[in-house]
Amino acid sequence: MKITRIEAIPFAIPYRKPLRFASGQVTVADHVLVRVHTDDGVVGTAEAPPRPFTYGETQESIVAVVEKLFAPELVGLTLLERETAHARMERTVGNPTAKAAVDMAVWDALGRTLDLPVTALLGGFTDRMRVCHMVGFAPDAEMVAEAERVRDRYGISTFKVKVGRRPVQLDVGACRALREALGPDVELYVDGNRGWTASEAARAMDAMADLGLTLAEELSPADDVLGRRWLTARTTVPTVADESVPTPGDVTRELLGGSATMISIKTARTGFSTSQRILHQCEGLGVEVVLGNQIDGQVGTACAVAFGAAHRSSSRRAGELSNFLDMSDDLLTEPLEISGGELVVRPGPGIGFDVDPGKLAHYRTDR
Known part of the structure; x- marks a missing residue:
């Protein structure tokens, strides 16, 4: 060993x-x-x-x-x-x-x-997770068409909408178009990737108050400490810290400083060992988590669902597990499949996947 x-x-x-x-x-x-x-x-x-x-x-x-x-x-x-x-x-x-x-x-x-499967070694809570799909910047009609396609083909009913554009009305209009097209039963939440100021984010959230958004992630920069604290205190939508929490210490700062009320865990950023530390830290503080995505390929997505499904807290919400759908190809011998809005953990020892040597030889850039 x-x-x-x-x-x-x-x-x-x-x-x-x-x-x-x-x-x-x-x-x-x-x-x-x-x-x-x-x-x-x-x-x-x-x-x-x-x-x-x-x-x-x-x-x-x-x-x-x-x-x-x-x-x-x-x-x-x-x-x-x-x-x-x-x-x-x-x-x-x-x-x-x-x-x-x-x-x-x-x-x-x-x-x-x-x-043994890694998901069993980590906790073995379940063997699958509901999937959330990220919708990026595009004209409203294109964003709606993408969400409808993903819903109809894969059964996904949770969408994270990228926001943070200026003027804020661009994103307000996109979220409103998505809500009108997808109906009240689809879950929508927003991710600003630190694109707005705190005041812009407050104005946007007020304008979208009737849309039933469930989460608001990284709407403004983490360095704007007082602005984020003010924003979190005035909104009724849970605020999620993501890029701002790459370490357990950052998690403590964001939560105890009042800059966030939830934490996004990304295995691509904190692996399995530190992700477990952060998960247990949040459980001890009574804080919810959501499983995030770093625009992973299928290898990274297999890792993410293995971790998310292993724990009760991380499997409660839909995880961001579908961005590999937008890649033109991937490296696995057996591609991941989303069905009925869920992604099942790969069976077998380890994380449960094998890399296709031919594909790796084709796509590697060091030869």
Whole structure:
């Protein structure tokens, strides 16, 4: 069970259409496949999706930090020495998705070694999750058409609407169009990606008060401490901290400072080990969580649903598990399938997926 090698493989898969939001847009999945090899011949795999406009990581930086800093520190450890691995990676500041991918690949290797599913090792609460789909910036008619297509084809009835444009009426109009087209039984919530000021967000939320929005995520920048606190105190919709909470300490700051009332957990950002820390932290404080998405491919989505389904708190709400639908291809031998609005955890040991070597050879960018 000793780690003998860690590799980071950059790959690029185009999206069928760009996903646009307040902090940027994504047209190509320039991700990194992280593999942890053991002396038993087991290989654990996970995915690191860099978001330079959010965390400062790039595909190149993830490859470099995994291979040049993390691998030399972790080779020789056993798969059970996860706390030691965590402590050694934490010596390096930042790099959340690189750390998360290594952590999840270690868990995958452990599950494969023990011939057990990772979701069972993490908690085993259920084997599936309801799915939420993100709708990015586009003309109102296109946003409505996308939501209707996803609802009709996959049975999804929860949608996170990207907001944060100026003027705020653009997003108010889009949310109103979605509510009118989808009806009252579909759940809608909004994600600003820090695009508005607190006053703009307050004006927008007032204008959408009749739409039955269930959550409001990162409407304004985390650095605007007093503005976020004022905004959270005046709105009746739960406010979700996402990009602002990459560490347990950030979670404490946002919650105790009154800047948020809920937390988004992303396995792409905090892996399995730190995600569990944050989940239990929130449970102890009586705070709800929602399972987020970092525009993951199918590898990352399989990791996310394995974690979300493993715990009661993270499986209560629909998780953001459908963005891989917009990718033109993926790496798995057996693609993930959303049916009846749900995504089932992959069966089998580890996280339950296998990477197609032909597809990886085609899409990797280091050869």
